[in-house]
Amino acid sequence: MTIEVRLLPEPQVTCSSCEACCCRLPVMVITDTGVPERYIETSDWGGDTMARLDDGWCAALDRNSMRCQIYQNRPLICREFEMGDYECVAERAAYFATCD
Ligand code: SF4
Ligand code: SF4
16 A cells, blocks of 8 residues: 655745744844934944844834834845745744743
8 A cells, every 4th residue: 555645834934924033132223224213222332133023023113013113224134034934933943832
């Protein structure tokens, strides 16, 4: 008897099934991409970072749509963060583990 082997699909990692987990990470503002001043704060060590609100998400995140409100001007670090990359998968896993 032959047993057919079927691979189960990997759970899909997409931003549309995410809750902007990466927008809870500290984000340094190291180049001028035009981030409005009101979203920037100075850290204890004197560097510019994206401000975060009490809920843990970046101040520039629209809480209703969970999308970046300053997408065209987002910091370099946000531009380089890749969906499906190691950090993305790790952040999603850590965030969703807190929701269980
Ligand atoms: S890049 Fe990754 S962690 Fe960020 S919103 Fe998309 S799926 Fe979520
Ligand atoms: S600037 Fe935009 S993409 Fe970057 S962490 Fe804030 S909301 Fe997310």
